[in-house]
Amino acid sequence: MPKQFEILYREELVPKTVLFNVYAPLAARAMQAGQFIILRVTDKGERIPISISGWDSEKGTVRIILMAAGRTSTEATMLQVGDCFQDIVGPLGKRSHVEKLAGTVVVIGGGYGTGAILPTARDMKELGNKVIGIIGARSSNLLLLEDEMADICDEVFITTNDGSKGIQGFVTHALEKIVNREEVSYVLAVGPVPMMKAVSEMTRPLKIQTWVSLNAIMVDGTGMCGACRCTVGNKTRFACIHGPDFNGHEVDFAELVARQKMFLKEEKIAMDALKIEEVA
């Protein structure tokens, strides 16, 4: 039997972005699409939330995709097969909203968000929806999980900012093509805030049901601290227990972006400390 939180599989998908399969049976046993876990790498470490891109309740494993952003995610991506995470707790958050709809379902992923939308795309497909995927990246060498998206979705659009693959531009360019072509009933966008915001702004006048997964800063992930609070529909909501998915048309994105920067100064200190450790 694997050890608690042992890494069973590791693959660097694109530079600085690593996929792990981890033994975490309590998190895996009841996982649902759209939920996340919180992990720690060391026993002096920070708790960071990470989306789930797949799981196996039988084997007790969860699949996560980590992008090295700062101290903790960088330390995490350095772990190898056989190493263990210090902690993994989940499933956290609510299941993504799914239903059978008349029009097309569009799922949009940017960066690690591509992993996060896969389980919802699969659920939507199983309910009998037509599902179109859009994956965006700066350049073709940064695209994630193209094959898996293609397996699940009826059609997949690729967008790259530099035009090295698919449509040149942003995910909204692909979305525009789709909404001009057919009736779209549902959009889920997970990725960087500017992307989620642009998608929501585009679908608002079209009155398309739009969900975004808010990557607010978290501590406990259980509603106890309020670190993750966001303004949605002019109300304070906790991303960890009321979300992470919210109606994109009601989210105060400017506030979210500002709150993500709350610890910028300290994050740099923590990252520099890691670099010093590495040199030593």
Next chain:
Amino acid sequence: MNTLKPKERMQIQRTEMPEQKPAERIHNFNEVPLGFDPEMAVLEATRCLDCKKPECIVGCPVGIDIPAFLNKIVDHDFAGAAAKIRETNFLPAICGRVCPQDQQCELVCIVGRKNKPVSIGYLERFVSDYERDNGIRTTPETAPPTGHSMAVVGSGPAGLTAAYELRKRGHEVTVFEAFHRGGGVLVYGIPRFRLPLEVIDEDIRTLEEMGVKFQYDAIVGKSMTLDELMGSEFGFSSVFLGTGAGLPKMLGIKGENLNGIYSANEYLTRIYMMGALHFPEYITPIHQGHKIGVIGAGNTAMDVARTAKRMGAEVTVYYRRSREEAPARKEELRHATEEFINFKFLTNPVEFIGDENYTLKAIKCEVMTLAEPDESGRRKPIGTGEFFTEEVDTVVFSLGCNVNPIIAEATPELKTDKWGVVSADRSTLETSKKGVFAGGDIITGGAKVITAMGQAKIAAQAMHDYVMSLETAEV
């Protein structure tokens, strides 16, 4: 044997607890009261009149046999005193430190009518510290196995007490805790200068030695449902819910989500449980400026204010009533005042003002006045229409908690009131779900460590009776 006559005992003055000086202690996180030495403890215990009808026992929510343990201190039998307390209270080192004794056992102590009451809390703390410091603590006995296993959800004072009481009766016990370590509010809320970590960890270690299993990183209601815990997969005969309150109440005023504004839970959790006071050795950050406002005047607010002071800030407490109504323990208010914390009573924050980067810059308050006492006897604060604005760069609000919704959402049969407080039968503390019992802040919405423990004891006895009455143990 206490050889002094009652009159002579009454003449002994209460032993002053030595404390760190304010100017010194605001630069460290060590405990403020330094503790009694054996002579001080014996002298203080000698003051007890060994009443025929000890009021103090009635004043203690768990009914510790106080004169009995004080007598053992007089006889220099400190281990015996600790054992006496532990017959009724598994966490004396904790209660001795955080119980509001002035409202409980010491409030009704007979000596207090003419003189200052016996320092019951400090003596309770003394004997348990003595045991720990001298390594003479023994693992409590457990009854022969009953064949039943019990799940305890949450590892705060309620959960730890339930685990102890159930294990003592011979049941297998597993504690499920959402966090990566045990202790609940004792660890993530109450500051180290009031309750050192070793004290809590020693109690958890004792439970482990008794055979209690701890399953951290497990969120009941998410990782598994209550039905699953009691089903064939996990096989527990009964479940105790001690998940606390843990959903901070928001202010509901403009600007409450600006950067620089924390709930007390977030502020204290970052600093204590996650170790931000040792940043960057511990990686979780806290970002605080130089001028901190604390909103509220309960124990939690005092803990925040005194913590912020130790983190190097200038601290002001804003409270909409006056000092007399402040709900904090008197000792906390005194300590905070000694530690150069400013108080602005009769001020009610109405708005937070930020800059274009969503960063807190100032707080706007209304000056309040108190109306005549209402039916509850409390004087209600009312606005005067006069406002003022002050610069602050950090605000921590402490308005209490609602009950966390996770378990109730996952368990439709579990009855709660509109604030999420779980309903439980008065005498057994069984919830509306069969075999599931509850105690602590989850059924009160927020009370005290000793209340949580007292309820856990009642629930544990009821759980024992419940499983022993089941026809066959489903092992």
